[in-house]
Amino acid sequence: MAADEKPTRAEIEKYAREAGMTNLTSEQMDEFLNAAIYLRGLLKALPRDFALDEEPAHVFRAGPEA
Amino acid sequence: MTDLHWLSLAEAAALIRGGKLSPVEYAQALIDRAERYDGLFDSFLRKTPEIALEEAKRAEAEIAGGTYRGPLHGIPYGLKDIMDYAGLPTTGHSKILIDNVAKRDATVTAKLREAGGALMGKMATHEFALGGPSFDLPWPPARNPWNRDHFTGGSSSGSGAALAAGFLPAALGSDTGGSVRNPASLCGIVGLKPTYGRVSRAGVLPLSYSLDNVGPMTRTVEDNALLLNVIAGYDERDPASARVAVPDFTHDLRKGVKGLRVAVIRHFYAEDMEPHPEVGAGVEAAAKLFEDLGASVGEIRLAPLSAYASCNRNILLSEAFAVHEKWLQERPGDYAESTRRRLMPGAFLRAVDYVQALRLRGRLTRQFNEAMRDFDIAVTVSGMDPAAPIEDIDEVERTYPRQARNAFNVIGAPALAVPVGFTQSRLPLSMQIIGRAFDEATVYRAAWAYEQEAGWSTQRPPIEEMAA
Numbered sequence: 284m285a286a287d288e289k290p291t292r293a294e295i296e297k298y299a300r301e302a303g304m305t306n307l308t309s310e311q312m313d314e315f316l317n318a319a320i321y322l323r324g325l326l327k328a329l330p331r332d333f334a335l336d337e338e339p340a341h342v343f344r345a346g347p348e349a
Numbered sequence: 350m351t352d353l354h355w356l357s358l359a360e361a362a363a364l365i366r367g368g369k370l371s372p373v374e375y376a377q378a379l380i381d382r383a384e385r386y387d388g389l390f391d392s393f394l395r396k397t398p399e400i401a402l403e404e405a406k407r408a409e410a411e412i413a414g415g416t417y418r419g420p421l422h423g424i425p426y427g428l429k430d431i432m433d434y435a436g437l438p439t440t441g442h443s444k445i446l447i448d449n450v451a452k453r454d455a456t457v458t459a460k461l462r463e464a465g466g467a468l469m470g471k472m473a474t475h476e477f478a479l480g481g482p483s484f485d486l487p488w489p490p491a492r493n494p495w496n497r498d499h500f501t502g503g504s505s506s507g508s509g510a511a512l513a514a515g516f517l518p519a520a521l522g523s524d525t526g527g528s529v530r531n532p533a534s535l536c537g538i539v540g541l542k543p544t545y546g547r548v549s550r551a552g553v554l555p556l557s558y559s560l561d562n563v564g565p566m567t568r569t570v571e572d573n574a575l576l577l578n579v580i581a582g583y584d585e586r587d588p589a590s591a592r593v594a595v596p597d598f599t600h601d602l603r604k605g606v607k608g609l610r611v612a613v614i615r616h617f618y619a620e621d622m623e624p625h626p627e628v629g630a631g632v633e634a635a636a637k638l639f640e641d642l643g644a645s646v647g648e649i650r651l652a653p654l655s656a657y658a659s660c661n662r663n664i665l666l667s668e669a670f671a672v673h674e675k676w677l678q679e680r681p682g683d684y685a686e687s688t689r690r691r692l693m694p695g696a697f698l699r700a701v702d703y704v705q706a707l708r709l710r711g712r713l714t715r716q717f718n719e720a721m722r723d724f725d726i727a728v729t730v731s732g733m734d735p736a737a738p739i740e741d742i743d744e745v746e747r748t749y750p751r752q753a754r755n756a757f758n759v760i761g762a763p764a765l766a767v768p769v770g771f772t773q774s775r776l777p778l779s780m781q782i783i784g785r786a787f788d789e790a791t792v793y794r795a796a797w798a799y800e801q802e803a804g805w806s807t808q809r810p811p812i813e814e815m816a817a
Contacts (some may be wrong), residue, residue: 318697337708
């Protein structure tokens with residue numbers, strides 16, 4: 284889910300089925316929708332302006348070589 | 350002699366080694382105290398008095414026979430209930446693992462047993478080290494010994510509460526986004542998130558593979574260093590374990606801070622978030638004290654806290670969802686509501702978000718290493734608020750993310766929570782002392798000097814009054 288998407292309840296129910304989350308009660312489906320909304324805020328704070336040579340910390344090691 | 354339950358680990362070890370304290374009498378005194386008062390705090394998920402006494406008896410016999418294993422010999426301790434002790438359940442404070450009996454010790458457990466420790470019990474946690482405080486699980490959440498109407502912090506909540514209440518002198522917690530340092534801060538004790546890779550996580554329930562750490566929790570800085578001495582070291586069972594030398598972390602404790610270069614990370618609490626006024630003042634007073642003791646004090650700027658929080662959450666949620674996906678699909682109703690709510694966002698994260706968070710992690714780590722080039726340690730706040738009322742879920746939810754701890758899970762550096770005083774309503778305040786990777790020794794050296802001057806570690810909560 285991208286940061287600019289506003290999920291609807293129907294979309295979330297479809298997503299839940301696709302994700303194998305088929306045992307959710309109606310209340311838990313509300314939680315799932317809220318989780319998606321929460322995530323939009325989180326993703327907005329994640330920068331995307333990386334240089335090409337900024338590799339992910341695949342195997343993270345603390346210290347100057349990280 | 351000080352009441353047995355308030356002896357530091359170092360004090361108790363000296364008495365045991367000198368034949369002036371029986372490990373069995375010591376364990377029994379703490380068992381009796383926990384039996385009398387833990388109904389107020391629920392710090393133990395499972396007490397193990399039979400094991401504690403059996404291990405204490407063995408220690409006593411060995412020491413009487415001339416075999417002294419070291420400072421943990423005959424010392425009672427607690428394990429957060431995500432850590433395996435062979436033959437006991439490791440529940441993660443969750444209905445899902447209520448019958449999960451460990452077949453083998455976690456590496457840290459094996460090290461504590463080899464050192465001669467006596468297991469007092471498995472300590473309450475937030476469910477799977479993530480949710481909580483939850484009232485919809487098979488066990489209640491731990492409560493704060495300074496005021497039982499308040500939150501302990503989490504997720505190593507039982508470890509923090511039991512130490513503050515004088516039920517044991519040593520416990521282990523785990524820290525993925527601050528879960529050792531949060532309860533240490535709110536319960537007025539000392540807690541370390543070691544350098545990532547310093548302490549093995551083998552046999553410990555995972556939350557987020559690349560952020561999880563096991564850390565020592567104690568009432569004093571010296572005790573913390575003694576406990577790290579026992580649990581640190583390379584372990585082939587843990588793929589993240591680092592092949593680095595393990596020094597004696599107590600060796601430089603008493604060297605003082607004269608000449609030490611201290612960086613204050615002020616923007617975390619002066620710009621990025623607005624703390625409770627007494628929180629920022631505690632760190633500023635500590636920085637002044639370091640200066641008075643002969644350290645040079647400067648300031649560094651890092652990325653804003655929001656960048657660290659985003660990085661930590663994106664990685665944590667991705668990895669935690671991978672751990673919990675099957676149970677969330679099959680048994681969503683067996684989680685506490687707060688755990689389920691915190692895990693679910695992981696379902697929506699895309700691979701690219703995870704990879705970008707890992708790229709950000711590298712950037713933030715390089716920035717920290719560069720900023721610390723001219724400094725030995727850094728100091729900043731731990732949380733922005735004192736302990737919230739535990740049953741005021743909205744206030745707990747509001748204050749939980751208002752913290753500067755997860756920054757150091759992201760960059761992997763060691764970070765120690767140390768008491769810096771109390772609010773006017775007598776709730777503990779805390780700061781963090783941060784070091785360069787694998788330099789816990791300098792962190793302890795600075796923390797010990799501060800602790801001796803400030804004297805906060807000698808303060809005790811009014812347990813007996815609460816029980817009256």
